[in-house]
Amino acid sequence: MTETLTSHRTGTPAPPALGGLGLFTVLLAAALPLIDFFIVNVALPSIGHDLAASESVLELVVAGYGLAYAVLLVLGGRLGDLFGRRRLFLGGMAAFGLTSLACGLAPTAWTLVAARVAQGAASAAMLPQVLATIQSATAGPRRAKAMGLYGATAGLSMVAGQILGGVLVAADIAGTGWRSVFLVNVPVVVVGLILAARAVPETRAQRPEPVDGPGTVLLAATLLALLAPLTEGRSAGWPLWTWLSLAAFPFLAWTFYAVERRADRRGRTPLVPPSLFELTSLRRGLVLIVPFACGFSGFMFVIAMALQRGAGLGPVRAGLALVPLAVTFFFASIAGPRLVGRYGTRVVTAGSLLQGIGLVLMILAARHSWPHLDFVTLLPGGAVAGIGQALQLPVIFRIVMSEVPSARAGVGSGVMLTTQQSSLALGVATLGTLFLSLVPGMGMRDALVATLLVQLAGVALTGLLSLRLPRTIG
Structure with a gap:
């Protein structure tokens, strides 16, 4: 109310406000691309069998989406600044629904690859508008809360994607099999478009910059x-x-x-103004995203492979083994903003320490319980690691965007998301390749332990880098 009165007196229009329903809608949209990055992992064997796809083509089903998504994110952010973020959000979400339908109905493997590339491009148009809208249509404590919820949504989506994929493939709803992991997006997108038309405000840069x-x-x-x-x-x-x-x-x-x-x-x-990197918070936050996201995606890929191929768990039981991580991530994310308000960015350092302890517990479980890894044996490590991850990811997102001006919210979010997405793809490629290369010579258990030790080194690096952060977040 105060902001509205002040704007009226000064003759300037009041900034658009993002209400509770609007925030829910953009967070729902933020979850979809990340879920789709991970949900397909557990469906690949079924896709290969049904469409007679080779391993290299199946790799393209994953890589085509990830590459199109990563390459076009900054452009998507710039287009939102130029033409209006709500407009790009609605168009990107509609395109995401249509391409998801195309994936679910794909008659051949190469048709699926093409649809996945298009789906990645649609994600790149939609997702940067989420952060840019939050940055432009919230302020103060509301922005801090919204950014915390965005980080929590991102982390949960990456875990939930793998769990949901296993459940959907096993359920074989109406005989759709693997196709349900894509078709499930369609009704969600329809609901999202209805809500967005009502609750998401239009924002754009006051002086739009050309592409x-x-x-x-x-x-x-x-x-x-x-x-x-x-x-x-x-x-x-x-x-x-x-x-x-x-x-x-x-x-x-x-x-x-x-x-x-x-x-x-x-x-x-x-496209990416070098002056943007003069912002210390953005520069240091991006450096933290790289080892964190690489380790997160690499871990999700490797643990799924180890549980299904090594421990002999089906997709549902393999997904359930990750539930403790998802549950503790959720509750720690809720507590995160209060902890940041009290302890500042030291929360990130504490989170990396907890994540490291969780990884050590998982390594011990793999060494002593193999091949009987399941929900129970992974519960202590997963629960502790989930808390540690939740104390890092939402806070790092807040740090990156804390000093980005509203006029550059689109390009700022695009740069951050490109770094995140590229690091996710890099993590699967590097840690996944390391794990699969070690299996023939070391066996599944020792390959898993060795890969988790490499990830542990990345967690230690994140913790050390976090010591250079300013104590408070603007």
């Missing part, structure tokens, strides 16, 4: 040069193109930075 064509092409080429060989290399046998692509990555990254810096100096509008 940077050269920067967009160079960023896409840079990310593809890194992620495409890492995601496809193992199944393809590491052909020459993978090594050439990885060799080209640093040159493309340098070229992208040079072009963006030159555009900034000449008064043009780069």
Whole structure:
């Protein structure tokens, strides 16, 4: 009310407000792309059998979505700033529903790959608008609470995707089998569109900046040069193109930075303004996202493989083994904002310590209980790790966006989400490849232990980097 009166007296329009229903709607949309990144993991064996797809084609079902999603996120954020975030949100959500339907009805493996690429592009149009809308249509304690809920939603979605995928495949609803993991999105999108039309306010940059064509092409080429060989290399046998692509990555990254810096100096509008990285909170938060997201996605992939192929659990029991992690993540996420208000960013350091303890408990369970890993044996480690992860992810998101001005909320969220998504894909590629490469020589148990030890090193790195954060969040 005070804000409205002040705006009236000064003659400036009141900023749009994001109410409770609107926040629920954008968080629902934020969950969909992340769930879809993980939900397909447990459905791959059924997809391969039903569509007679080779392992390399199945890799493309996962990688095609992830690559399109990561490559187009910054562009999606910029388009929201330019044309209106609500408009892009509605269009992206509608496209996500249609492409999910196309995935669920795909008659062949290659049709499914094409639909997954389109689904990733739709996600890239929709998701940046969530954070940009929160940043532009909330303030003060409401923004802190909304950002905390966004982080909690993101973390839970990554765990829930794998659990939900196992349940849907096993349930075989109306004989749909694996197709239900995509078709389930359609009614959710319909509800989301109805709610969004009523409750999500329109926001945009006051002085919209045009799209940077050269920067967009160079960023896409840079990310593809890194992620495409890492995601496809193992199944393809590491052909020459993978090594050439990885060799080209640093040159493309340098070229992208040079072009963006030159555009900034000449008064043009780069896709990713280098000046954005002058924000200390954004720069340090992005550095924290990389090891955290790599470890998170790598762990989810490796534990699913170990439980199903090594411990002999079906998709439902393998998913249920992760329930303790999801439950403690949820409740710790609720307590997170109060803890941050009292202890500041030290909560991130404490979270990394707890996550490390949880991983150690899981390593001990794998060594002493193999192959009888299940809900009970993984409960202590999963529960502690879930608390630790919940004390990190939502807070890191708040740190990244804390100093980003509302006018650049779209590009800021796009940069953060691109870093997160690229790191998720990188985690599956690196830790997944390490695990699968170790299995023939070491066996499933020791390969799992070795991979978790590598992840433990990443958790330690996150904890050390968090010590450089400012104590309070703006």
